[in-house]
Amino acid sequence: xxxxxxxxxxxxxxxxxxxxxxxxxxxxxxxxxxxxxxxxxxxxxxxxxxxxxxxxxxxxxxxxxxxxxxxxxxx
Amino acid sequence: xxxxxxxxxxxxxxxxxxxxxxxxxxxxxxxxxxxxxxxxxxxxxxxxxxxxxxxxxxxxxxxxxxxxxxxxxxxxxxxxxxxxxxxxxxxxxxxxxxxxxxxxxxxxxxxxxxxxxxxxxxxxxxxxxxxxxxxxxxxxxxxxxxxxxxxxxxxxxxxxxxxxxxxxxxxxxxxxxxxxxxxxxxxxxxxxxxxx
Numbered sequence: 001x002x003x004x005x006x007x008x009x010x011x012x013x014x015x016x017x018x019x020x021x022x023x024x025x026x027x028x029x030x031x032x033x034x035x036x037x038x039x040x041x042x043x044x045x046x047x048x049x050x051x052x053x054x055x056x057x058x059x060x061x062x063x064x065x066x067x068x069x070x071x072x073x074x075x
Numbered sequence: 076x077x078x079x080x081x082x083x084x085x086x087x088x089x090x091x092x093x094x095x096x097x098x099x100x101x102x103x104x105x106x107x108x109x110x111x112x113x114x115x116x117x118x119x120x121x122x123x124x125x126x127x128x129x130x131x132x133x134x135x136x137x138x139x140x141x142x143x144x145x146x147x148x149x150x151x152x153x154x155x156x157x158x159x160x161x162x163x164x165x166x167x168x169x170x171x172x173x174x175x176x177x178x179x180x181x182x183x184x185x186x187x188x189x190x191x192x193x194x195x196x197x198x199x200x201x202x203x204x205x206x207x208x209x210x211x212x213x214x215x216x217x218x219x220x221x222x223x224x225x226x227x228x229x230x231x232x233x234x235x236x237x238x239x240x241x242x243x244x245x246x247x248x249x250x251x252x253x254x255x256x257x258x259x260x261x262x263x264x265x266x267x268x269x270x271x
Contacts, residue, residue: 060108068104
């Protein structure tokens with residue numbers, strides 16, 4: 001790969017987790033704007049996060065829904 | 076004394092409590108899809124997840140008065156769920172502390188990109204190297220302690236602080252486990268994509 005931006009690589013997870021300070025975000029954005037390989041990897045990471053979430057989705061069965069509703073107190 | 080008719084104040088208190096309880100139950104039930112989503116990936120099978128969610132709601136409804144209104148109910152429910160899951164004596168897994176991991180967060184991207192013949196493919200094409208089934212299988216390979224954190228943060232969308240509260244571990248531990256969990260997941264995803 002054509003990018004040796006290890007500082008940027010280290011910032012990727014916290015950047016996507018939105019836990020960087022404003023200064024760090026500005027720094028990361030500045031670098032990303034100037035470095036297409038890093039930018040692409042950041043976009044990939046965000047999409048990967050969403051893809052993982054969607055892939056493991058398994059809707060709750062109606063049976064379980066009914067059972068939970070049945071646990072409510074009767075007044 | 077105890078035989079005397081309830082005073083107006085007592086009657087009002089009882090009515091208020093009943094109303095609060097119904098409201099609590101409704102709010103908790105509205106979160107059940109989100110609770111199930113997390114539960115499903117903390118255990119291996121649908122059946123286990125359903126039992127766990129059912130036990131969680133049974134306990135939550137019994138001890139609803141311990142919940143402080145205005146605080147995060149979803150986190151409160153997940154705290155019960157993770158405790159129940161641990162109480163069930165889930166099987167102990169080797170902690171893979173010694174297992175070497177690929178360094179770097181760009182690792183998965185670079186591996187997947189190397190399987191595409193085009194120069195400089197866009198990230199959508201790189202992501203297409205992964206299947207949904209591969210993600211499910213890869214996640215199941217992540218050991219429990221690490222997976223719990225990943226499931227809460229990346230799938231349940233809890234903050235580090237909320238995950239720490241739910242699992243009753245320090246925030247620093249959440250961060251280190253999350254870091255490791257994501258590396259393990261990526262390593263698994265890379266292996267599955269290369270094998271496909």
